[in-house]
Amino acid sequence: MWAVNQGGYMLSKFLISSDWHVRDDRPRCRVDDWHTTQSRKLEWIVKTINAYKVPMLVAGDILDSGSNSQYLENLIISILKKAKYPIIAIPGNHDLPYHSMKQLHKSTYWVLHQAGVIKDASTVEDITGVGYGETIPEGEGILMCHRLVFPSKPPEYLDTAISSKELLELYDYDIIISGDNHQAFYTKHDGKVLINGGGLFRQSADKKFINPKVYLYDAGKVEEIEVPINIEDVQQEYLLDEKDRENRITAFVEKVKVAHDMGLSFKDNMEFTLNTTEVDNDVKEIILRGMKGDL
DSSP states (O other): OEEEETTEEEESEEEEEOOOOBOSSOOTTBOSOHHHHHHHHHHHHHHHHHHHTSOEEEOSOSBSSSSOOHHHHHHHHHHHTTOSSOEEEOOOGGGSGGGOGGGGGGSHHHHHHHHTSSEEGGGSTTEEEEOTTOOOOOOOSEEEEEOOEESSOOOTTOTTOEEHHHHHHHOOOSEEEEESSSOOEEEEETTEEEEEOOOSSOOSGGGTTOOOEEEEEETTEEEEEEOOOOGGGBOOTHHHHHHHHHHHHHHHHHHHHHHHHHOSOHHHHHHHHHHHSOOOHHHHHHHHHHHHTOO
């Protein structure tokens, strides 16, 4: 349950999500009515909150862009205001204009906060909210952060990423709610738990068969709740076109390499072409006479 206590919330049961990336433009992989789909998913979020009678903690990137149309802002507000329990959030990099916390008060995220449909975690007691790029302080209880966390060892090329176990070992928080990695998972370690929301929508073709989730935390227990999807709303066919394009680019690069080896001399390049290409002798003679200025 949750209870209000003099300006804050005592939380022992709540829903978890992250990385909604609500947006004005349609992702390339989507073949459905994108605005209708977004509306229905947000309505599902509100319905789930009201059904479980608990707040939802969203660990950043509610929006895909720091600034959005008034149409999108009004759409989000009109739906989220129906939630009977708080939606507590932190700003992710995509929520911020220029990915800068200095621009927070110029963002759509802050419009939603001012409208009262989300609560920035910095205004909620018993939660330590750390927005994108901010340093995680020492503390206890619940931490919300927008940091790239992996369920196991991160890829070496992501030098700022961290494993969930390592993050749990670094701090004394009992519960860490993370966002940024679009992979839903949770990790329990040494009596503590980290829950990564993983996203609400499938916005890239490689996610076609991935079912997004939200999580329910209830006094130490974590339950997965699958977000309803239609598999066919996401297409992968355009990936074949991209592969063909990559092949053509590779072939072009190889030709450029050959040209580089040949040099920049028109005469040398033309003679190389004539010697490596089937050209009629009469045509070849005309070209060679033209190069000598005999025509």
